[in-house]
Amino acid sequence: MKEVYIAGVAMADVGRHVLDPHELGARVCAEALRDAGLFPREVEGIATTPHGYMADFRRFPSQRMAEYLGIAAGFMMDVDSGGNSSSAAVQAACDRIRLGRIRSCLVFAAQKEIPKKEVQKDVVGHFHLIKAANSLYDSYQAAYGVISPLPFYAMAVQRYMHKYGVTPEDVARVAVLLREHALRHPQAAYREPLTVEEVLSSPLVSPPIHRLESSEMHDGAAAVVLVSEELVKDRSRAVRVAAVAEAHDPTNFVPYRGEIDEFPCVERAADAALAESGYRVEDVDVAEVYGAFAGLELIMYERLGFFPRGEAPTAVREGRTTHGGEVLLNPSGGRLSLGHPAYVTPLLEITEVVRQLRGEAGERQRPGAAVGLVHTEQGFINGSIVMVLDRVA
Amino acid sequence: MDTRPYMQDRAAEEFFSRLAEGKFQSTRCAACGAAHYPPRVVCPECLGEDLEWFDLPREGTLLAFTWQEAAMRCRKPDVLGLVELEGIGNVFTRIDAAYEDLRIGQRVIFDAWTSPDGLVLHQFRPLEGG
Ligand SMILES: [Zn+2]
8 A cells, every 4th residue: 555645735714714615725836836846737537625615615626726727636536524624635636646547636625604693584595595594404303493502502512511510711721722722723714812701702503512612614724635656746745644443323414313512523533544554643743633512622622532530620711722732723713713614624634734744834834843742523423534644854 | 385394204294293283293114113204214223114193292391492494484572492302303493482482491382373375384382370
């Protein structure tokens, strides 16, 4: 099996964009290829995701981009598995490269949402999209009008807080810490300081989740260039994919059996990825974690193995997850403060970890970062993908 | 605008039409006896297709509860919750009580609820002294 390297990364600012997602995508693809020192004619694979949740999706976006950039691909894939889409695309590309079927692959995602305000202004005109959002859930969940997984996440956070005696301040503190991280990130969507009091006085969107503990669906774009060893142009900046692993639970949004705050797939994916990489969780210097809500962020830290169950709130309070701590978690600002274009998010996470491992993360650099971890999820954390990345030189 | 939820299979259609008759039921496999919730058209245990409807327990335990802001049928301050039916599984449902009056672990009982758009759904309300 061949080794896979990440040779190029690029991301657009997270927030609201006026450009068509195709142009947004083309621009980050070009930037990632320049970063890798590759021309489109050297690219042998291309994969992407849909360009939005609240959007009329245009199909075959990979083919459109292959034509636009002039890529004669030996691998092409449009992936839609929610939050895992772009990491599933990366994983598929890694497998193709490992098998020697292709030597390089461009994975990109560009997302542009119809703003909530526009939907609210013309509910009838957007009703097909609202209906599509509702039919994402099975009949027994959809019947109650659910159009977002927010109530499920709220109940998971409620149970987690109940079981481990976690306080509202413990949860709010995560949102504050992620904002502190984002203050060091020039491309983050949110860059104003935040306090625990502000978080707790923001409206409840689905109790116990406050508005400022909840991620917004943003616009954004990012691209990652994966290559086999012979196409690594600059070894000093190459980052190796040490392992990728995937695990799913037999659930579709809220589990009909057992606990709702445990998300076993996260632990299974993390254990498998770490075992394959040869590293222990203690070896990880920096990680990007897919926590779409502050409370979930705490649960994910525990399920990934960074802390025992119920102990993430203490770790956050003691500064063990930030600069100078034992592991730097979500230096980008995470989903809450970097912003969360869900289809793009896994590539934003990879971009951050690659920048950290290259020593190019500027003000938010963890000195000497050598081993990184990326976690992504889909649905109501019904499935997870975990990647372990390391520095070559 | 057609606000009715889509029905993913005939088991869902049957489930909701039985609810409209006051029956809170799901499927059980005639071959292996496995009880399913939600109902199926095929038994995941033995892949048998000979399924019968049985009465679900009407009392359960409140695992968690919340409300949602914007939604198609239940909106703030309608409470949504997850009720554990012993030996069966978790039912996602409306809860007929104020959010402030609920607590995790409370005993709750089945009730039928007609939504503003005329759909009969299940809801649970706290048992006295539960
Ligand atoms: Zn059976």
